[in-house]
Amino acid sequence: MELRHLRYFVALAERLNFTAAAEQVHVTQPTLSHQIKQLENELDLALFERNERRVSLTAAGMLFLPRVIEALRVLDGGTALLKASTGSLTGHLRIATSQTFNIVIVPRTVLLFRQQHEGVRVTIEELTLADMTQSLRDGDMDLAIAYQPTEDRDMEFEPLCDEELVLVTRTDHVLARRKRVRMIELHGRDMVMLPQRFKTRQIIEEAFASAGTVPNVIIESGTIPSLLTLVRETHAPTILSRHALPPDSTLKAVPLESPRPTRTTGLIYSSGRPRTPIETAFGALLRKVAASHVGL
Known part of the structure; x- marks a missing residue:
């Protein structure tokens, strides 16, 4: 199984049209069809039902799709992190944080981050947890550092300490x-x-x-x-x-x-959008600083 097979599968699953999916991934329709068939043969399962009028996911395809999307998200995030570690980033990073983390850990991380990426402007705001999650939903903040939300299912939480x-x-x-x-x-x-x-x-x-x-x-x-x-x-x-x-x-x-x-304190992201290289790089550095500070 190759990475391109998974990207082609997601494109077709989202479009349910071979022509539109082929255009999305910049290949010809016969190439896309051949690659999807290769993936199905390797899995020994049909992922799509095809007829003259429509394309639809099989039960196996519906089970497979969210796992593939998550795997690609993690892989793309790791790739972005590698790129960020070897080059200077530019842009604006907006951080919402608890008061506790803004005493030592966040300022220290921001200073180190700015040494690596001078082209990134950073904004830090102290907010309550409820205001943090709302700001993430509204797109006013990029990431938050706080304790785990208990009822916000549209938030992704990654524990720090x-x-x-x-x-x-x-x-x-x-x-x-x-x-x-x-x-x-x-x-x-x-x-x-x-x-x-x-x-x-x-x-x-x-x-x-x-x-x-x-x-x-x-x-x-x-x-x-x-x-x-x-x-x-x-x-x-x-x-x-x-x-x-x-x-x-x-x-x-x-x-x-x-x-x-x-x-439990950690990083909070909105699950409604992909993470940027800036957010990924900052999150990785914050983990190192937090682990050093608390002796983990």
């Missing part, structure tokens, strides 16, 4: 000296938190509920810098990803347990 959510507190807080803090120990304690609209807060609330814990949330704030300032000024801890603390932070991160709240 698991993020541990930790207790962030001042070094003079009574819990700062602990190696680990159980969730139940936060019951009734003053805390500052992200608002309920954030998926991270929802993950934390699920962990609280599992432990039977109800903290006293005194202030809610929607940005990480604001939360960290509030932790320093109010003496009330918060819960954030371990990656939310800058390298020079004076605050302490203490692991949580029983349960240990985590979230």
Whole structure:
């Protein structure tokens, strides 16, 4: 089985017309017909039903088509990545990201990416998960970096790493000296938190509920810098990803347990369009930076 056989099969499956499909793949109609026959002989299955009036897929052809489309998409993405790694790209890359990843990992990746591809202009925006997926649908963003969407079936998610959510507190807080803090120990304690609209807060609330814990949330704030300032000024801890603390932070991160709240972060793409070489190259570099940062 050769690659051209698969491309010819997809073209005919999409057009269901030998003349139109042959024009699409730039071969003659007899050549296309011969190549399709070769593929069917190799599979020992009929992929198309042919008569004088129409061409249609057989049951085998309908089963085969989505697998071939996916295989070609992966192969084309790999080819684009190889081309991107050997030459300089140009264009505009629009990235939506969570606040956590935009502290160290995304800026570091963008700087490295720009060293390799000076002709690419990069735009970074911090958005909520809901806004990210909508921006991808609308074509306002090219890719997103966040935790996994649970209900967006038109999105493709590629995991990068698991993020541990930790207790962030001042070094003079009574819990700062602990190696680990159980969730139940936060019951009734003053805390500052992200608002309920954030998926991270929802993950934390699920962990609280599992432990039977109800903290006293005194202030809610929607940005990480604001939360960290509030932790320093109010003496009330918060819960954030371990990656939310800058390298020079004076605050302490203490692991949580029983349960240990985590979230899976990854790349999110719209499944409605193919990826560009710029997106593919950036995604590959981001994986390297993220793996190095979290010690994977």
